[in-house]
Amino acid sequence: MMHKYGILLAPLLLAACDNGTSVKVAPTTGKNTQHSAEREDLLRQIKANLVFVEGGDFLMGDFGAEHGPEKIQLDTEEDSKPLHKVTLSSYSISKFKTTNQEYQLYLKLNNSQLKKANNILTQELLDALNTLPDTPAHMDWYDAQKYCAWLGEVSGLPFALPTEAQWEYVARSRGKFIIVGTNSGVLEMKGASRGINISGSLDREDFAIKMGLKGGTLITMPVDSYPPNPLGIYDMAGNGYDWVNDWYDPDYYQNSPTDDPKGPQKPVHKDYEGNYTKVMRGADFSGAFKGLTVARYSSNPSTEVTGDKTVRCVVNSPQPVK
Numbered sequence: 645m646m647h648k649y650g651i652l653l654a655p656l657l658l659a660a661c662d663n664g665t666s667v668k669v670a671p672t673t674g675k676n677t678q679h680s681a682e683r684e685d686l687l688r689q690i691k692a693n694l695v696f697v698e699g700g701d702f703l704m705g706d707f708g709a710e711h712g713p714e715k716i717q718l719d720t721e722e723d724s725k726p727l728h729k730v731t732l733s734s735y736s737i738s739k740f741k742t743t744n745q746e747y748q749l750y751l752k753l754n755n756s757q758l759k760k761a762n763n764i765l766t767q768e769l770l771d772a773l774n775t776l777p778d779t780p781a782h783m784d785w786y787d788a789q790k791y792c793a794w795l796g797e798v799s800g801l802p803f804a805l806p807t808e809a810q811w812e813y814v815a816r817s818r819g820k821f822i823i824v825g826t827n828s829g830v831l832e833m834k835g836a837s838r839g840i841n842i843s844g845s846l847d848r849e850d851f852a853i854k855m856g857l858k859g860g861t862l863i864t865m866p867v868d869s870y871p872p873n874p875l876g877i878y879d880m881a882g883n884g885y886d887w888v889n890d891w892y893d894p895d896y897y898q899n900s901p902t903d904d905p906k907g908p909q910k911p912v913h914k915d916y917e918g919n920y921t922k923v924m925r926g927a928d929f930s931g932a933f934k935g936l937t938v939a940r941y942s943s944n945p946s947t948e949v950t951g952d953k954t955v956r957c958v959v960n961s962p963q964p965v966k
Contacts (some may be wrong), residue, residue, distance in 0.1 A: 686749055687799050690738070690957075695876050696964040699734040702819020703727050704812055705897055706938045711821040714951075718823060723894040724938045730809050730819075731903050734957050736965050737806060737814055738956040739876050740867040741884060742791065744774055747781035750791060759787070759949045769951050772857040778866040780884045780954040785922045785945030788887040788955035795957055801965060805889040806958040808940070809905050811925045815880045815937040817873055824935040825880025825926075827871035833932055840868050842882050842930035862951060863928070870930075882930025884954035885941060892921040892942035919944035928952035 650840035703711070705727040708718035717725075751757060758774060761767040773779060783791070789805055815825035822829040832840035839847055845861040852863040864883055872878045890896075890907025911920035921942035927934040929952070943953070959965050 661691065662711070682749060683753050683798060686753075687748060687795070690746065690795065691799070691801075691965050693739050694959060694965050695704040695739045695814075696736045696737040697734060697814055697818065697875065699732040699962075700818060701729060701731050702813060702816070703811055704819075704900075706821075707821050708938075710821040712823070718936055719939050721939070722750055723897070723940050726897055726899055729902055730813075730900070730905060732809060732813055733904055733960070734962045735806075735810060735812065736959040736961065737877065738958075739872065740878050741780040741886065741954045741956050743778055743867055744781045745777035745792065747783070748774075750794065754794070759783070761855050762948050766948070766950060769859050769862060770949065772852075773864055773951050774861045774867070775857070776864070777869075779864045780817065780867060780879070781808055782884065782949060782951055782953055783955060784949055784953065785887050785943075786946050788953075789889070791955060796849055803957050804958070804959045804960055805887060807904070807906050808888045808890040808923050808925065811888050812937060813885060814875055814877050815873070815925070817875050822873075822937055825873045825877070825937050826935075827873060831881065831930075831932060831935065836932055839870070839930060842935070843869065844931055845929075848929070859951075864951065880926060880937070881935030882927040884926070884952050885924035885943075886926045887953060887955050888925055890923045892923045892940070913942065915944055917943065917944070919946075921945070 646691070658910055706717050706719045706724040707727055708714070708716055710727060712718060734778055748758070770782065773782065792803045792805050795801070813819050816822045824831055826832070826841045828841060831842055833844060834840060836844070837846040838844045843865050848861050848863045848865060851865060852859050857863060867878055870878070891911050893908045893912040896908060907923065913921050915921050922945040924941040924943055947953070
């Protein structure tokens with residue numbers, strides 16, 4: 645099953661550079677008329693893939709000990725605790741992770757290029773992943789934030805990266821006590837390496853062979869390869885971590901505000917290299933024991949571009965996008 649993009653461009657030729665280029669909205673007259681049409685096609689497609697999420701109250705964090713089926717904690721890490729009440733306003737979120745086709749068209753429209761990895765092996769993997777138009781695009785946090793902000797600038801809609809609370813709310817189908825963000829709320833596997841509602845390592849390896857690509861089990865899958873969760877959101881349990889807006893703080897849940905929490909107002913936590921970190925959600929690669937809806941991960945926002953960090957945007961509006 646492949647995600648259809650209507651009249652969007654066929655896969656774009658790829659280029660790479662060591663440093664990112666500032667993004668500006670392309671003019672819409674003269675020789676850029678074609679770019680204007682392409683941009684409007686892109687916006688129509690992105691808006692068509694938004695899912696409206698009605699806001700409400702939920703208990704955010706590791707609910708396992710109180711509300712899980714076995715009454716034990718789901719996550720061994722303490723940063724997903726304590727369980728705390730959150731109230732969210734309504735918003736819309738992309739049902740898919742941003743694809744290579746979308747992201748590469750965005751780069752083309754802004755005379756920018758894909759960033760290049762710092763080592764040959766990582767770049768070889770990225771070169772393979774970047775040729776697949778219907779698989780997730782990969783980027784650091786700053787480029788993810790820039791992409792969502794650009795969508796807002798050209799559409800006039802309040803596009804942004806999702807907050808950590810918004811991400812968990814939809815992964816848990818509006819805050820239900822769901823362990824993983826699949827169609828059934830559990831990981832369905834055929835043995836340890838084949839998936840039913842997620843990809844297993846052998847599924848990814850078979851796909852890489854079919855497409856004639858290097859990467860093996862580290863390859864990503866088309867964004868609609870497996871069923872969505874009950875809200876219609878895909879890949880909430882793998883196929884790449886999703887960047888969210890929040891700075892990471894392992895103790896944030898102890899004093900998180902109730903209404904529309906957005907994470908710490910300034911950087912708090914440093915990694916072992918001394919870099920402040922942002923939150924990631926989901927899982928790098930689908931598989932057994934991965935994809936908890938309550939698990940939190942952190943990473944340097946300007947980390948080297950790798951094949952496991954993705955983006956989906958939200959629109960912070962209380963009304964559905966038309």
